[in-house]
Amino acid sequence: MVQTIPNGVKSMGTRRVVFIPGGVADxxxxxxxxxxxGENVSCYLTRAGGFEVGGEQQTITDSRYCSAQDFEIPGTKQKTLQTQYTFNLGDPLQDEARLALVEGTKGTIVHFLQKDEDDDTFEADDWYEAVNVECGEQSVVAVEDNAMDRIRQKLFVQSNWVQFKQLVAGTP
Incomplete structure (x- = not known):
């Protein structure tokens, strides 16, 4: 029997992140x-730590009187989102992420998957995942050798995280 290995798709350079202040209709x-x-903040985000999605799901133990085994069922879930991005105080046109992600601002983060590395436009059928957030405090990263000035910022998740959706052509 011959084993077929499916093609993989590289992730480096094929992701985009757009912040839409005020959020989306659906x-x-x-x-x-x-x-x-929205504000395309993709090229401000750093590759390491720039878009860190985390989370966990609790376990509910299902212990039955008639069984010596404990079973498990899914419990509550929590998603987290931490960002890290460059900033340039000397040029507002080169500082768009910091200016868009002001603490207290609410909106939608749209994370695009498997975009061509040179493609900065968006069209119907592009794949995405999205979540509504409120921007937390912007914290300047400590000075490091051979590093760009960066901000670390938690974006507080405020909706269900939707995955594997495609953009639609219509208007909101």
Missing amino acids: LDAITVAEVTS
């Missing part, structure tokens, strides 16, 4: 117009 059907109105 996380499950984000429109091209909504994304285009």
Whole structure:
């Protein structure tokens, strides 16, 4: 028997992140117009630690009187999102992430998957995952040798995290 190994898709350079202040009408059907109105912060995010999704799911123990075995069922879930991005105080046109992600600002983060590395436009059928967030405090990263000035910032998750959706052509 011959084993077939499916093709993989590289992740480096193929992700984009757009912040849409105020949010979108429907996380499950984000429109091209909504994304285009947002701030593309992709090239501000650092590769290491720039877009860190975390989370955990609790376990509910299901212990039955008639069994010597304890069973498990899924419990509550929590998603977290930490960002890290560059900033440039001397040029507002080169400081868009810091200016868009002001503490207390609410909006939608749209994380695009498997975009061509040279593609900075968005169109119907692009794959994404998205979540509504509130921006936390912007904290300047300590000085490091051979490093860019960066900000670390928690984005507080405020909705269900939707995954594997595709942009729609319509208007919001």
